[in-house]
Structure formats: structure tokens, C-alpha cells
Amino acid sequence: EIVLTQSPATLSLSPGERATLSCRASHSVSNYLAWYQQKPGQAPRLLIYDASNRATGIPARFSGSGSGTDFTLTISSLEPEDLAVYYCQQRSNWPTFGQGTRLEIK
Amino acid sequence: QVQLVESGGGVVQPGRSLRLSCAASGFTFSSFGMHWVRQAPGKGLEWVAVISYDGSNEHYADSVKGRFTISRDNSKNTLYLQMESLRAEDTAVYYCAKDGCSSTSCFHEHWGQGNLVTVSS
Numbered sequence: 001e002i003v004l005t006q007s008p009a010t011l012s013l014s015p016g017e018r019a020t021l022s023c024r025a026s027h028s029v030s031n032y033l034a035w036y037q038q039k040p041g042q043a044p045r046l047l048i049y050d051a052s053n054r055a056t057g058i059p060a061r062f063s064g065s066g067s068g069t070d071f072t073l074t075i076s077s078l079e080p081e082d083l084a085v086y087y088c089q090q091r092s093n094w095p096t097f098g099q100g101t102r103l104e105i106k
Numbered sequence: 107q108v109q110l111v112e113s114g115g116g117v118v119q120p121g122r123s124l125r126l127s128c129a130a131s132g133f134t135f136s137s138f139g140m141h142w143v144r145q146a147p148g149k150g151l152e153w154v155a156v157i158s159y160d161g162s163n164e165h166y167a168d169s170v171k172g173r174f175t176i177s178r179d180n181s182k183n184t185l186y187l188q189m190e191s192l193r194a195e196d197t198a199v200y201y202c203a204k205d206g207c208s209s210t211s212c213f214h215e216h217w218g219q220g221n222l223v224t225v226s227s
Contacts, residue, residue, distance in 0.1 A: 050211055
């Protein structure tokens with residue numbers, strides 16, 4: 001099983017600031033990595049697939065990068081509605097999720 | 107538009123069974139792999155099971171292997187999860203998710219709203 005480790009566990013930033021979320025894989029997953037956003041009380045939503053491709057309808061302030069074992073989700077300028085938990089998921093093998101990063105907006 | 111609507115959840119005693127359904131619409135159901143993903147209260151996401159577009163292949167997380175069975179009826183555009191020998195640790199919101207695929211990989215492109223299963227005596 002490929003283990004994904006996300007950091008930090010919690011991130012607290014102000015509107016307009018830049019958020020950088022990390023996801024590290026225990027083995028290389030090439031670029032077979034997706035990011036999901038889960039707002040309070042809602043189902044998850046696909047943000048990024050293949051490490052760096054934005055899903056349909058996702059604002060340009062969200063971007064993904066990385067390959068192999070180290071990946072980053074960047075939110076360039078935080079909006080209040082970005083309050084959520086963010087999960088990475090690998091599809092190199094049977095799917096696994098990271099434990100999530102909680103993004104708090106000050 | 108794509109819609110996935112789960113049903114069948116509720117409160118069940120430990121050791122008993124339950125079947126979840128996921129009714130799909132807005133896309134050609136028989137062309138896509140489908141998954142179940144769960145989330146225990148206050149916890150993160152856990153992938154549970156996948157079934158291929160034609161039902162010929164399935165795979166399960168170790169935590170449910172031998173107890174849960176994923177299936178689909180493409181004539182009814184419906185995905186199922188049969189859960190047997192339920193345990194307290196199976197308590198979670200269960201989501202069905204539709205695969206989308208690029209030229210290189212697949213991902214959970216659409217999700218249902220979730221259905222709560224509570225295992226308690």
C-alpha cells in the first residue's frame with residue numbers, strides 16, 4: 001500500500017495570502033495524484049488531477065505541482081470560501097488518500 | 107448533469123447486514139468505473155472498493171475484504187455495496203464516486219452526497 005503523508009495538519013492564513021499544502025508518497029506515484037477539497041458538511045470535490053491539471057470549473061488560483069513522491073497544492077490568493085479540508089489521493093496503485101490538511105481562514 | 111444519489115443507510119446492529127445503493131444519471135453509467143469511499147465521523151477519507159465499467163473486476167480495501175461486495179446493474183444505472191458482518195468501525199458516511207480518466211490516470215470526477223451508516227447496538 002502506498003502511504004500518503006500530508007503536511008501541515010492545519011494551516012491558518014488570512015484572505016489574500018498564499019497557501020502551500022504538501023503531500024508526500026511512500027513510493028513513487030509518477031504524476032498519478034489528485035487533490036480534493038471538502039468544505040464543511042459537503043461531499044469532496046475534485047480540484048486537481050494528474051498532479052497539475054485543474055478540473056472543470058476550478059478557479060485559476062488553485063494549482064498543483066510535483067511528480068514522483070513530492071507534490072504541492074498551492075492556492076495563490078486565499079478567499080474566505082477556501083475554508084475546507086484538502087486531501088491528496090494517489091492512483092498509481094489501488095487508491096489511497098492522505099490524512100488531509102485543514103485550511104482555516106483568519 | 108451528473109447526479110449520484112446514495113440510499114439505504116441507517117442504524118444497524120453489529121454483525122448484521124446492509125445494502126447501499128447509488129442511483130446514477132446524467133452520463134453513460136455502463137462506460138465508467140465506480141467506487142465507494144467512506145468517512146468515519148470527524149475523520150478523513152478512506153477508499154473502500156472499485157468495480158470496473160462492466161462489472162468484471164472488483165477490488166477492495168483490506169479493512170472490508172471478505173465482508174463487503176461491490177456490484178452494479180448497468181440496466182438500472184445503479185451501483186451497490188453489500189455490507190456483511192458489520193462492525194462499529196464501519197460507522198461512516200459512504201460516498202459513491204464516478205471515475206473520470208485522462209490519457210494517463212483516473213480520478214473521482216463526481217461524488218454523491220453521501221449516506222450515513224451507523225453500526226450500534
